[in-house]
Amino acid sequence: MDFQVSARKWRPQKFSELIGQEHIVRTLTNAIEMDKVSHAYLFSGTRGVGKTTTARILAKAINCEKGPCPEPCGQCSFCEEITAGNCIDVREIDGASNNSVAEARELIETIQYAASASRYKVYIIDEVHMLSKSAFNALLKTLEEPPPKVVFLFATTELSKIPETILSRCQCFEFKPLSHKQIVRQLELISGQEGIQADGLSLEEIAKTGAGSMRDAQSLLDQVIAYCGKKIESGSVEEVLGIVGKQALAEFVEHLIKRDSVSLMASVQEIIAEGKDLNFFCRDLAEYLRNILMIKLSDKPETLLDTQVCNLEILQQQAEAFHADELQQMFTVLARTESEMKRSSLAQMIFEMSILRLADVRPFHRIDDMIKTINTLGDDGPSLGREAVTMVPPATSANAPEASPMTAGSVDPLPNMPSSPKADWEKIRQEICKRNPAFNMYLIQCKVVTFDESNLTLGFKDTSTLDRFEDPENLQLVKDTVKSVCKREVNIKLSLNEKTGAKPAGDFDGGPTNNGEKKKIKSYNENRQKTEAEIIQDALDVFGGIVLK
Ligand SMILES: [Zn+2]
Numbered sequence: 001m002d003f004q005v006s007a008r009k010w011r012p013q014k015f016s017e018l019i020g021q022e023h024i025v026r027t028l029t030n031a032i033e034m035d036k037v038s039h040a041y042l043f044s045g046t047r048g049v050g051k052t053t054t055a056r057i058l059a060k061a062i063n064c065e066k067g068p069c070p071e072p073c074g075q076c077s078f079c080e081e082i083t084a085g086n087c088i089d090v091r092e093i094d095g096a097s098n099n100s101v102a103e104a105r106e107l108i109e110t111i112q113y114a115a116s117a118s119r120y121k122v123y124i125i126d127e128v129h130m131l132s133k134s135a136f137n138a139l140l141k142t143l144e145e146p147p148p149k150v151v152f153l154f155a156t157t158e159l160s161k162i163p164e165t166i167l168s169r170c171q172c173f174e175f176k177p178l179s180h181k182q183i184v185r186q187l188e189l190i191s192g193q194e195g196i197q198a199d200g201l202s203l204e205e206i207a208k209t210g211a212g213s214m215r216d217a218q219s220l221l222d223q224v225i226a227y228c229g230k231k232i233e234s235g236s237v238e239e240v241l242g243i244v245g246k247q248a249l250a251e252f253v254e255h256l257i258k259r260d261s262v263s264l265m266a267s268v269q270e271i272i273a274e275g276k277d278l279n280f281f282c283r284d285l286a287e288y289l290r291n292i293l294m295i296k297l298s299d300k301p302e303t304l305l306d307t308q309v310c311n312l313e314i315l316q317q318q319a320e321a322f323h324a325d326e327l328q329q330m331f332t333v334l335a336r337t338e339s340e341m342k343r344s345s346l347a348q349m350i351f352e353m354s355i356l357r358l359a360d361v362r363p364f365h366r367i368d369d370m371i372k373t374i375n376t377l378g379d380d381g382p383s384l385g386r387e388a389v390t391m392v393p394p395a396t397s398a399n400a401p402e403a404s405p406m407t408a409g410s411v412d413p414l415p416n417m418p419s420s421p422k423a424d425w426e427k428i429r430q431e432i433c434k435r436n437p438a439f440n441m442y443l444i445q446c447k448v449v450t451f452d453e454s455n456l457t458l459g460f461k462d463t464s465t466l467d468r469f470e471d472p473e474n475l476q477l478v479k480d481t482v483k484s485v486c487k488r489e490v491n492i493k494l495s496l497n498e499k500t501g502a503k504p505a506g507d508f509d510g511g512p513t514n515n516g517e518k519k520k521i522k523s524y525n526e527n528r529q530k531t532e533a534e535i536i537q538d539a540l541d542v543f544g545g546i547v548l549k
Helices: 003-009 022-033 051-063 077-084 101-111 133-144 180-193 200-210 214-228 234-241 246-257 261-273 278-297 312-319 324-343 347-360 367-378 381-386 419-435 437-443 463-470 472-486 515-520 532-543
Strands: 040-044 090-094 121-126 150-156 171-174 389-392 446-451 455-460 491-496
Touching: 022 051, 040 051, 051 077, 051 090, 051 121, 051 150, 090 101, 101 121, 101 133, 180 200, 180 214, 200 214, 200 234, 200 278, 214 234, 246 261, 246 278, 246 312, 261 278, 261 347, 278 312, 278 324, 278 347, 312 437, 324 347, 367 532, 419 437, 419 446, 419 472, 437 463, 437 472, 446 491, 455 463, 463 472, 463 491, 472 491
Parallel strands: 040 150, 040 171, 090 121, 121 150, 389 491, 455 491
Antiparallel strands: 446 455
């Protein structure tokens, strides 16, 4: 079997065979039927969506012996010659290699001679945006006064590079990228006709890798057939196309959740060592994060995701660990990386740097929330009393609670605390885990500094964990859980501990009698006017940065 023929063999020969461009087909067939074919058309759109194919079908439709008709017969000498690419009156020019002004002139000279045998002389110029400026100018004159019975069909992947003067003299059509389903259906049809046994998942993978281009998808299918023979399985598709498997992708995202840069880099090296394609991986990762975002946004994510390919359960679990805006930021980084990688010889390093950036992405603070926080800090006592959170600046080094790394189960979050709040906190922690399992990772990294009738102070050793707790959604979760476990409203304070000079845990007994602790953490709950310097400090605490003036 000749494996290299899919794209050519399955190239549509009639408008009715063209996939996904119904709006264009309809306009063109109407024009043919009404004998109103324009002298210049411009087809734009991504690669492999049918631009040149449409141009050839149109050339046949207007020149067919039985025509002009919307469906060329495919059998007359004109149709056959055009299909074979040797019709003297239909010239196909590649703009990329014939872009000089001399070539444009030569082309224009030949235009002056009437069609030799057919009805219309047709010029198909592919990648027309590659023509030089002077070549465009030479062409423009012809377009302004087109000779009779000449039709120009321009195709381009980069519409923005076509001069306005040319655009205004053409009928322009934008070709849509093909949908995933359309490509899968075509691949099914082709493999069925060729007697290839392929499971649904592998065709899905091929279509996805083709990224909206039918031609690319078909040549990928060729590659896979060449490797697998008559039976295609999804594992071998991953192997041939250099796609990273679903499980490896899910594991990669787990490292991302833990912000574990070392494991992320190790995974990237592994992917490269296995000979996988980093461009595909970048795209797959972006899509994966997009899917997680869909899960966060929708009550019915199955309507927005391809459940055949996605593992909903894992995605749902991982979605708990991300903020929607983090996912959006990560997606933007990857989208930019994907296009940068294509243009650079440093693709691998660009990818690595981007992955490290992903690990640093943190949720945005909304500016109005931050202003609200600052206003709250500036307010006097009474209004603060109603606020659940009080911003607490870092404790002084001598009094800072121990800043030891904490892991699940290994650290007692309530050293030297009376047993009742201790048991309460344990219950609260378990309850929070039940409601939001992913949050446990942050819970185990905080320490309970005080926990009495009316106050719960949580200490943090790093700002990123503190950030998580400051998120209104998470804070509400903690607050609600405390309320449901302790049956009382508790004021929650978040305190950032300094990393150095940490003292042993004995320093922070809980309980209402611990007046010393209350002094150590400078509370903003004071009933007084703030000085300008303090307000600036508040702003620095919230926004970060330095004072220049
Ligand atoms: Zn014909």
